[in-house]
Amino acid sequence: MFELIDWNKFLQVLEATIIFAVGVVGFFSLGVRLLTNAQHAVPGANKGKTAAVRAEVLNRLGAYVSFAVCLVALGYGIMLVAPWIFGIADK
Amino acid sequence: MDPIFVVAVVVALALFFDFTNGFHDTANAMATPIATGALKPKVAVGIAAVMNLVGAFLSTEVAKAISVSLINDDAQKTLFVGVLGAQMVFAGLTGAILWNLTTWFLGLPSSSSHALFGGLIGSAIAFAGMGAINGAKVVEKVVLPALFAPAIAGLAAFLATRVAYIITARTQSSRSKSGIGTGRGKFRIGQIFSSSLVALSHGTNDAQKTMGVITLVLVASGLQSNGDHVETWVVLTSALAIAIGTYSGGWRIIKTMGTGLSEIKPAQGFAAEVATGVAILASSKLGFALSTTQVASGSVIGSGLGRKGGAVRWSKAGQIVVGWLFTLPAAGIVGALSAYLVQLGTFGFIADAVITIAAIVAIFQISKRNKVAHHNLTSEIEGASEVVASPRQVKKAAAKAAQAAKKAGKKKGKK
Numbered sequence: 001m002f003e004l005i006d007w008n009k010f011l012q013v014l015e016a017t018i019i020f021a022v023g024v025v026g027f028f029s030l031g032v033r034l035l036t037n038a039q040h041a042v043p044g045a046n047k048g049k050t051a052a053v054r055a056e057v058l059n060r061l062g063a064y065v066s067f068a069v070c071l072v073a074l075g076y077g078i079m080l081v082a083p084w085i086f087g088i089a090d091k
Numbered sequence: 092m093d094p095i096f097v098v099a100v101v102v103a104l105a106l107f108f109d110f111t112n113g114f115h116d117t118a119n120a121m122a123t124p125i126a127t128g129a130l131k132p133k134v135a136v137g138i139a140a141v142m143n144l145v146g147a148f149l150s151t152e153v154a155k156a157i158s159v160s161l162i163n164d165d166a167q168k169t170l171f172v173g174v175l176g177a178q179m180v181f182a183g184l185t186g187a188i189l190w191n192l193t194t195w196f197l198g199l200p201s202s203s204s205h206a207l208f209g210g211l212i213g214s215a216i217a218f219a220g221m222g223a224i225n226g227a228k229v230v231e232k233v234v235l236p237a238l239f240a241p242a243i244a245g246l247a248a249f250l251a252t253r254v255a256y257i258i259t260a261r262t263q264s265s266r267s268k269s270g271i272g273t274g275r276g277k278f279r280i281g282q283i284f285s286s287s288l289v290a291l292s293h294g295t296n297d298a299q300k301t302m303g304v305i306t307l308v309l310v311a312s313g314l315q316s317n318g319d320h321v322e323t324w325v326v327l328t329s330a331l332a333i334a335i336g337t338y339s340g341g342w343r344i345i346k347t348m349g350t351g352l353s354e355i356k357p358a359q360g361f362a363a364e365v366a367t368g369v370a371i372l373a374s375s376k377l378g379f380a381l382s383t384t385q386v387a388s389g390s391v392i393g394s395g396l397g398r399k400g401g402a403v404r405w406s407k408a409g410q411i412v413v414g415w416l417f418t419l420p421a422a423g424i425v426g427a428l429s430a431y432l433v434q435l436g437t438f439g440f441i442a443d444a445v446i447t448i449a450a451i452v453a454i455f456q457i458s459k460r461n462k463v464a465h466h467n468l469t470s471e472i473e474g475a476s477e478v479v480a481s482p483r484q485v486k487k488a489a490a491k492a493a494q495a496a497k498k499a500g501k502k503k504g505k506k
Contacts, residue, residue: 081292
């Protein structure tokens, strides 16, 4: 039974699934974390504290970059489903 | 028997199978967003239906009849000729449909593709004997992927959930000081995207199987010259059937996947959906076909285990695994019985069609006694995740509380 499975492909699927799933969830989580950090800095920023303003802007920027990475991953997923949308020939 | 009549009946049955495939598998994409409240049940199935419809049109790949590869080349040459091929597929489809409906009635997520394989295998055995089956292919395409799919997706979902909780963790004192939570409710937004991608890939993969079966019957009966393309009407009807099926919402299975296996919170739901989507895409890209249902079930279990304090209802998981073990033989037995009837000639074919329709109606009628619909689901879902309060909301709540305290003070003073 064991010779029926292509272990190389199995390991590739396992690797790709773990790396991409953990990566995408990790980046989204980072975005959530940074966005919450920015919310924490809002009261200080409203009072005009420079450090709080800087913290809010940087955290928000970081969060948006993280979410953008997830959007790129989503786009890559759509490309795998329908490569022709991106002008790539389906093999 | 008129071949056109037989082909027409088989096409109708194949489209009905496609419909059951849709409502059976809605849960794969939408159970967790519904469970976490990311999407309202009706909205969720609506999105899934549109994504399945679009997905069915997206792929430029000619529909592949993987199911046929389970039958030996020699047997294929004798079976898929003229009306015989249509009759064999008809018998196989009855097995697949009845198993799909049985597992839907029991609320068990099981693979529609495996049900189709099982039905066709049983039918082929009845028509051409045990020698017609390619045993090695059955193990390679059905048995081994069934073992690996939940393991791969479960491990990925487990790790992803752990990572999500570690990154977004915030101490209790920090939360109570600011009045701002961990922000994990924001994962609901991510869930909308991840579940949509799963629905899209489902439409691409599963509608193609029906298209493949219909094309096979058309070629065998001489109504299509060769199988290198799929007729436009086949693509259109298959896409519509799977989309309508998806919109009907297999609420029983959604309930099992969303609340029966584990209590799912937004971060877990997102991790499970991402793991499902990635596993399906990676497996189809690398040519290692995995069942969407088994991947999705494994992901939900993995994300259930990934959260500290999260629990998996192993008794339900056990029932699901038993369902998977029975899928191939049960659909195969029905397919074989159906094939024996069909071989009796016109009477047998019509009797088989009548029995199948009666069984379908009976399952739907019995299911009405214990109806599960979108409105029954919501009560179990509420409170599944924490509410995220913005600083403005915190201020408003504090102002309201102060006002209420003032009023209470005035009342006391008057007394």
